[in-house]
Amino acid sequence: MAWHSPDGWLTQGLAPHVSTITITFIITLALPIFVHWYLYRSRAATVTPKFLVLGPSGAGKTALITTLERGAPTATHTSLTPLTIAAPLPATHTPSSARYRSTNDAALRLVPILFTDTPGHGKLRHLALGLITPAPPTPPPTGLIFVVDAAALSSEADNAGLRDAAEYLHDVLLALQRAYERAKSSVAREIPLVVVAGKLDLFTALPAGVVRSLLEAEIGRVRETKARGIVGVGKGGDGLGGEEVVEEGALGGRAEGKFEFGVMEEWGIKVSVVGGNVRGEGPGVTGLWDWVAGQI
Ligand SMILES: Nc1nc2c(ncn2[C@@H]2O[C@H](COP(=O)(O)OP(=O)(O)OP(=O)(O)O)[C@@H](O)[C@H]2O)c(=O)[nH]1
Ligand SMILES: [Mg+2]
DSSP states (O other), rough: OOOTTTHHHTHHHHHHHHHHHHHHHHHHHHHHHHHHHHHHHHTTSSOOOEEEEEEETTTHHEEEHHHHHHHSSSOOOOOOOOHHHHHHHHTTTOOOOGGGOOOTTTTTHOOEEEEEEEOGGGGGGGHHHHHSSTTTTTTOOOOOEEETTTTTTOOSOOOOOHHHHHHHHHHHHHHHHHHHHSTTTTTTOEEEEEEEEOOOOOOOTOOHHHHHHHHHHHHHHHHHHHHHHHHHHHHTTTTTOOHHHHHSSSSOOOOSOOOOOOGGGGEEEEEEEEEESSSSSTTTTTHHHHHHHOOO
């Protein structure tokens, strides 16, 4: 029987039969429910966002994460081991992945965010560096928060606070760069890093923009010093060109010249700088929450 004959399936399908109307009705109702169920099921599979907090000793990392958790800092001691806390995103911020959802959607507020505080003492930094690029199957952190004491940095020559912060940040960025190079291009993942210029309530604290340029300049100097060390070793060694080793392994791909955070984007590292404080008067931790919301 041809499809266009009066008894053909197409004619029957378009005729006002009860069965045709029922089937159409069921499909119309079920399809949106099915699409909703499918989309939400795949959404639930995402992992809990996890941020790693790093920085020199005394920068205010522990004070910062206790503020994120409870709204106010507690008395702190020099940290000796990493410590993870969970804090929900404040109601004033919306995760970038949920910007099209209704603000009344209860699911938005249920996801806690994990922050792992690490010790900043020079001898304990390997603990933090190990957490940046964990061995599989542990997933790498969603992003890194590097805290510096904006009142301990200054542009004066031989500023120990600046040197220490720049050396640590150099090592962190280099670890990320190496991990990116090691990973096969298909799994290499972008990682955001925010430098928090903390303690902005203090009179001597430098604003975030100045902290950014001071750190960039000092990291450039750290990079040169380290490169010179490697060249020295290379020349005295087995005749391998020290120069070549440096060009490949140095932060940002070259050992000399001006360093800028922007060059790290080539290795999937996106650096931002925000100001903040947990005591006294100042911008507080809003800038940091804005950044965190933009990453999840
Ligand atoms: N005025 C002021 N003081 C702060 C602020 N944040 C932290 N501090 C103080 O800085 C000191 C060091 O803070 P911690 O949070 O213990 O420093 P940390 O980075 O955890 O140091 P380590 O555990 O040694 O790595 C504490 O006395 C804090 O009270 C701030 O925003 N303003
Ligand atoms: Mg601490």
